[in-house]
Amino acid sequence: MAITFTLLLGMVIAISSFLNYHAYRTTLYALGEARVQTLASDLQWSLRQLSTTPDSAHDKITEVKSRYPRILSIEQLLSATTKTEVSNDIMIMTVPQTHASGEIVGALKIRYAMSDEKNRLSTKLDSLIKTALIVFAIASCLVAIAIFQFYRPFIKFVLRSRESLQLVEAETPPSFDDQNIRWQEEVDYLAFQTQAQTVFAVLHEAEDYGLSEESE
Amino acid sequence: MTMRSMITTLQRQLLVLLIIFISGILGVITVQSLSFDETDLRPQFEANLDVAADLLKSKLQSQLEGDLLPKQVSGLFRDTLQIEKEIIYLAVIDKAGKLVIESGLRPAGLGEGKQILSKHHVGEQVIRTLTLSLGPNMTDMRLLVGAGKNQLGDHIHERIMFLLAALLILLWVSVEIVRFLFSISVKNPLAGAWGLMGRIGAGDFRGRLAPTSETVLSPFIHTLNKIIARVNNHFVYMETLAGNLEEQNTATSEQTKKRLGAHLSQLLNRFHFAEGGTAQVMLARAPEDTRAVLFLFVFAEALTRSFFPQFAASIPAEFVELPVDMFIALPISLFLLSSVLMMAFSEPLHTRLGPRQLLIIGALISVVGFIGTAFTESGFGLMAWRGLSGIAYGVIIATCQAYVARLTSEDDWAEGLCAFLMPLSIGALLGVSMGGILAEHLPFDQVFLVSAAISLIGVLFCFVSLEKPPEQLESSPPHRMNFSWMSDFTNLRFLMFMTFGAIPTRLMMTAILLYLTPLYLSGSGFGFPAIGAVLMVYFLFTAFGTPLLARLADKYNLQVLPVFAGGLISGAVMLSLGQWQNGLTLTIVIGFLGIGHTLINAPLISALPKISGVTFQSSGPSAGLSLYRVCEGVGAIAGPIVAAVLSMRFGYAETIFYLACFSLVSAFVFGGYFLFAKLVPEAAVQDPLPNSPPSH
Numbered sequence: 062m063a064i065t066f067t068l069l070l071g072m073v074i075a076i077s078s079f080l081n082y083h084a085y086r087t088t089l090y091a092l093g094e095a096r097v098q099t100l101a102s103d104l105q106w107s108l109r110q111l112s113t114t115p116d117s118a119h120d121k122i123t124e125v126k127s128r129y130p131r132i133l134s135i136e137q138l139l140s141a142t143t144k145t146e147v148s149n150d151i152m153i154m155t156v157p158q159t160h161a162s163g164e165i166v167g168a169l170k171i172r173y174a175m176s177d178e179k180n181r182l183s184t185k186l187d188s189l190i191k192t193a194l195i196v197f198a199i200a201s202c203l204v205a206i207a208i209f210q211f212y213r214p215f216i217k218f219v220l221r222s223r224e225s226l227q228l229v230e231a232e233t234p235p236s237f238d239d240q241n242i243r244w245q246e247e248v249d250y251l252a253f254q255t256q257a258q259t260v261f262a263v264l265h266e267a268e269d270y271g272l273s274e275e276s277e
Numbered sequence: 278m279t280m281r282s283m284i285t286t287l288q289r290q291l292l293v294l295l296i297i298f299i300s301g302i303l304g305v306i307t308v309q310s311l312s313f314d315e316t317d318l319r320p321q322f323e324a325n326l327d328v329a330a331d332l333l334k335s336k337l338q339s340q341l342e343g344d345l346l347p348k349q350v351s352g353l354f355r356d357t358l359q360i361e362k363e364i365i366y367l368a369v370i371d372k373a374g375k376l377v378i379e380s381g382l383r384p385a386g387l388g389e390g391k392q393i394l395s396k397h398h399v400g401e402q403v404i405r406t407l408t409l410s411l412g413p414n415m416t417d418m419r420l421l422v423g424a425g426k427n428q429l430g431d432h433i434h435e436r437i438m439f440l441l442a443a444l445l446i447l448l449w450v451s452v453e454i455v456r457f458l459f460s461i462s463v464k465n466p467l468a469g470a471w472g473l474m475g476r477i478g479a480g481d482f483r484g485r486l487a488p489t490s491e492t493v494l495s496p497f498i499h500t501l502n503k504i505i506a507r508v509n510n511h512f513v514y515m516e517t518l519a520g521n522l523e524e525q526n527t528a529t530s531e532q533t534k535k536r537l538g539a540h541l542s543q544l545l546n547r548f549h550f551a552e553g554g555t556a557q558v559m560l561a562r563a564p565e566d567t568r569a570v571l572f573l574f575v576f577a578e579a580l581t582r583s584f585f586p587q588f589a590a591s592i593p594a595e596f597v598e599l600p601v602d603m604f605i606a607l608p609i610s611l612f613l614l615s616s617v618l619m620m621a622f623s624e625p626l627h628t629r630l631g632p633r634q635l636l637i638i639g640a641l642i643s644v645v646g647f648i649g650t651a652f653t654e655s656g657f658g659l660m661a662w663r664g665l666s667g668i669a670y671g672v673i674i675a676t677c678q679a680y681v682a683r684l685t686s687e688d689d690w691a692e693g694l695c696a697f698l699m700p701l702s703i704g705a706l707l708g709v710s711m712g713g714i715l716a717e718h719l720p721f722d723q724v725f726l727v728s729a730a731i732s733l734i735g736v737l738f739c740f741v742s743l744e745k746p747p748e749q750l751e752s753s754p755p756h757r758m759n760f761s762w763m764s765d766f767t768n769l770r771f772l773m774f775m776t777f778g779a780i781p782t783r784l785m786m787t788a789i790l791l792y793l794t795p796l797y798l799s800g801s802g803f804g805f806p807a808i809g810a811v812l813m814v815y816f817l818f819t820a821f822g823t824p825l826l827a828r829l830a831d832k833y834n835l836q837v838l839p840v841f842a843g844g845l846i847s848g849a850v851m852l853s854l855g856q857w858q859n860g861l862t863l864t865i866v867i868g869f870l871g872i873g874h875t876l877i878n879a880p881l882i883s884a885l886p887k888i889s890g891v892t893f894q895s896s897g898p899s900a901g902l903s904l905y906r907v908c909e910g911v912g913a914i915a916g917p918i919v920a921a922v923l924s925m926r927f928g929y930a931e932t933i934f935y936l937a938c939f940s941l942v943s944a945f946v947f948g949g950y951f952l953f954a955k956l957v958p959e960a961a962v963q964d965p966l967p968n969s970p971p972s973h
Contacts, residue, residue, distance in 0.1 A: 081310035092321045103332040211290045226500045252478030264511045
């Protein structure tokens with residue numbers, strides 16, 4: 062049971078660490094995505110205002126890139142799509158680009174470095190593993206002590222019953238008698254013991270008769 | 278103190294220990310993690326605000342070109358508040374701190390002039406202050422950008438709710454695992470050993486115990502088996518010896534033969550020995566044997582409940598001009614129909630195959646059903662696989678129910694039923710919640726595959742927890758159809774009991790929980806975890822309330838009043854269901870619905886042996902329970918179809934209203950009838966119930 066408990070606690074620690082890590086990761090990425098979304102919205106707005114002058118649009122993109130070094134690249138696409146994905150520590154967000162008249166004229170593809178988030182995730186994981194190991198070590202020791210304490214009376218009872226059973230098997234005088242009885246089950250046990258003793262005695266007696274005759 | 282109470286205490290101590298440890302561990306890890314998140318994510322959150330404020334400032338400067346044009350500023354503010362969800366307040370103030378233009382939610386404490394310029398936190402908001410060169414004199418103005426201070430906290434609190442639901446599931450699953458292991462390693466072997474010693478105490482040496490795996494009890498059981506084998510072998514030896522003496526015809530042998538014969542007959546009078554010296558394996562059975570298995574199957578099935586209507590709607594119907602709402606209801610009703618039919622007709626299979634084999638077959642069918650549903654691409658396929666899943670569900674429920682009923686005596690009827698009702702309700706409670714969480718992260722078909730995997734684990738549990746019966750028990754006498762249950766239908770009390778008690782409750786349950794709530798909540802913008810959490814509240818009350826109320830109803834012989842009160846409560850809360858759009862109030866309403874249905878179900882089950890007297894007397898408690906399940910199954914099958922027909926015609930809110938009225942009318946008819954006609958006739962009170970097989 063101690064092993065089962067330790068395994069269960071290990072499982073609980075692993076799952077709760079994973080869930081916390083997953084929750085942190087989701088929040089962190091949501092914040093990162095919100096930031097890129099802010100930048101993308103601003104760019105969309107700026108380019109919509111500047112759409113009549115393509116050079117100004119290019120200047121705006123260069124300006125944004127220089128102000129926010131985590132933006133790796135900004136591409137203007139002809140096909141209008143909306144998509145967000147994270148791969149290899151880079152978030153790629155594609156948002157539609159509209160003309161001042163409201164007509165969709167293409168898309169903006171922003172590649173944003175997520176290496177900072179990756180480092181933060183690694184720190185978070187280290188922190189969780191450290192906590193999980195400490196908690197697991199303490200919990201395992203406490204579980205071992207507690208289970209030993211709880212099981213002690215039961216194990217004593219089983220060992221006592223087994224010893225008594227071995228005496229019955231060896232056909233020695235009973236160890237349980239009326240004086241020893243504390244529980245209702247021990248009354249049943251006494252009945253069992255008496256019956257076993259009796260049957261052995263009768264069988265031996267019968268055997269003695271049979272064997273003596275056979276030897277004659 | 279008895280050995281049984283010592284074992285119960287030990288089990289309770291272990292479970293309390295487990296709950297304390299798991300809660301403590303989860304608490305420590307979550308608190309540490311959240312404190313890390315708060316410290317680590319706060320700068321990220323504020324950096325986002327800085328970027329947004331900076332961009333807005335550039336936008337204002339470039340758009341207005343130095344002029345403060347209130348109309349344009351207000352337009353920009355409005356657009357920004359719509360796009361940037363984190364920003365909740367925007368304002369422009371002059372150099373003296375006087376408010377010029379503002380938009381959004383003004384923080385409490387703002388408007389005290391210059392004081393604001395040096396502050397970063399005002400009331401419940403984080404404020405960023407940036408200098409703007411605007412106005413006719415190009416004087417420095419200030420742009421205030423405010424974000425809710427608790428937005429990050431809210432984000433984290435949402436996560437805590439998700440963690441709590443997942444951890445509750447984890448806690449319960451761990452408790453079930455420990456209960457199961459404790460039962461198979463300590464409780465059942467010890468109960469079996471003492472049962473066997475009781476038999477020996479009465480002189481019966483014909484049974485022995487199956488050898489157990491290496492536990493503290495295995496040497497004990499081994500020694501007991503050795504004693505039994507020795508006694509039986511000795512007796513066989515004596516019989517052989519007596520046989521040998523028969524062949525000798527000396528004078529002394531005659532005397533010995535007489536004495537030996539007297540001894541042998543004395544032995545045979547007092548004791549029973551195993552034929553051929555080989556004792557039969559005794560099955561140590563307890564109502565709790567099926568607990569873990571039942572929990573796993575119900576959990577697997579409930580995983581799909583929070584999103585099943587949406588899943589069905591995503592599959593092409595292929596039926597001519599069948600509206601989507603009706604198509605959604607069909608697989609649900611078909612599932613319930615096949616499960617009810619199996620519950621009604623699984624008795625011969627149970628007798629023929631035995632619980633172990635039947636559960637394994639049911640579980641394997643359930644695995645196939647889940648896999649088939651996951652990969653189905655047509656409406657007909659969906660119906661067929663759900664029908665198959667319904668068969669499996671019916672077989673499993675009926676087998677577990679019969680297993681528990683056969684080991685439950687009249688005295689501990691409510692107690693024994695807890696072993697059946699608890700895993701049924703807890704499995705549904707946790708499964709529906711877990712299913713919602715899974716559906717958010719996995720496609721629907723993969724959740725069905727998770728259910729299949731859990732059912733497969735259930736098959737393994739069947740192999741471990743249910744002992745294989747001895748060979749001679751395998752070939753049971755052929756089952757004969759018994760139609761005595763039909764006479765219950767000539768009893769007006771029984772008809773009223775079912776028509777206005779069991780059937781309407783089940784109809785409400787399937788219509789509201791399996792059909793309307795997922796669709797209604799989904800239509801109100803709730804995600805699958807939220808739908809799962811709302812449904813979980815219903816099962817929370819039924820899980821813990823049903824066994825408790827069944828015991829109380831048994832103890833105080835109180836059946837009619839709780840059923841009437843339950844009908845009134847569930848009708849009243851359903852009348853108000855359409856009024857609420859807020860998640861918390863909806864959860865409370867569904868919780869009250871759970872309370873109402875618990876008040877109805879528990880006394881009905883408790884009253885069953887009295888009301889369904891003919892079936893109970895002639896066919897036993899298992900058949901009585903099956904009859905009840907089949908009757909209430911009529912309501913279960915009708916529920917989704919009635920809900921679909923009504924919602925197609927009137928909409929979800931009106932459908933709930935009509936169902937609420939039906940619940941109230943049923944409660945009044947039930948209460949009114951049983952107020953005048955007593956639930957149990959006087960004659961039946963005098964007439965004791967049939968003796969059920971005693972629990973070992």
